[in-house]
Amino acid sequence: MIIKSADFVKSAVKPSHYPPAILPEIAFTGRSNVGKSSLINTLVNRKRLVKTSSTPGRTQLINFFNINNAFSLVDLPGFGYARVPESIKRTWGPMVESYLSTRKTLKGVVLIMDIRRIPGTQELGYIEWLRYYSIPSILILTKADKLSKSKQMNQHIAITKILGVDRNDLILFSAKSRMGKDATWAAIEPLIDDNLNLA
Numbered sequence: 001m002i003i004k005s006a007d008f009v010k011s012a013v014k015p016s017h018y019p020p021a022i023l024p025e026i027a028f029t030g031r032s033n034v035g036k037s038s039l040i041n042t043l044v045n046r047k048r049l050v051k052t053s054s055t056p057g058r059t060q061l062i063n064f065f066n067i068n069n070a071f072s073l074v075d076l077p078g079f080g081y082a083r084v085p086e087s088i089k090r091t092w093g094p095m096v097e098s099y100l101s102t103r104k105t106l107k108g109v110v111l112i113m114d115i116r117r118i119p120g121t122q123e124l125g126y127i128e129w130l131r132y133y134s135i136p137s138i139l140i141l142t143k144a145d146k147l148s149k150s151k152q153m154n155q156h157i158a159i160t161k162i163l164g165v166d167r168n169d170l171i172l173f174s175a176k177s178r179m180g181k182d183a184t185w186a187a188i189e190p191l192i193d194d195n196l197n198l199a
């Protein structure tokens with residue numbers, strides 16, 4: 001993917017605040033602090049298009065980005081951070097579910113997991129959610145640079161079993177080394193294909 005432009009559009013919490021549903025859209029989700037913002041920045045070759053943070057659980061908005069005036073990338077609020085206030089936890093589910101269930105231009109969701117951590121009920125539940133809404137999913141194991149090659153392989157196999165998917169269904173990624181960047185675009189491109197030639 002050649003990135004000609006990457007611009008923040010707006011933040012929203014509910015459907016009436018979303019930008020007009022015109023361009024095909026890919027959303028990114030994962031546990032807080034998993035490396036979601038870093039992954040999006042890596043994909044679009046920008047250091048700080050999406051703010052990264054060492055303090056997890058701060059982003060509780062849906063952030064829309066316009067890429068090449070051809071498609072949108074959406075940073076969904078992260079889940080699962082224990083220290084997030086109860087009031088935010090209560091609004092998170094409905095906020096994300098109304099996005100997933102109403103957004104007509106949504107073409108796929110990238111679920112990002114930490115390669116060092118076996119996915120839990122939240123990730124499994126998320127995958128169920130996406131199946132329920134018939135939304136294509138792309139599964140990524142990020143922070144691969146934090147493990148040796150042999151540990152990467154062990155985790156890759158273990159996570160494959162837990163999720164009940166094939167090895168090729170999981171993309172190993174690192175925002176640090178940019179490993180997995182091309183594979184991620186190769187998974188995204190067919191989902192947004194119709195609009196690529198508009199760029």
Ligand SMILES: Nc1nc2c(ncn2[C@@H]2O[C@H](COP(=O)(O)OP(=O)(O)O)[C@@H](O)[C@H]2O)c(=O)[nH]1
Nearest residue numbers: 032033034035036037038052053143174175176
């Ligand atoms: N070593 C390494 N660190 C990463 C990677 N991706 C993210 N991080 C770090 O993990 C922390 C959280 O990253 P961020 O992208 O803000 O996570 P988010 O909360 O999921 O958006 C930051 O300190 C990042 O520098 C990666 O692939 N490798």
Ligand SMILES: [Mg+2]
Nearest residue numbers: 036037051059
């Ligand atoms: Mg983030």
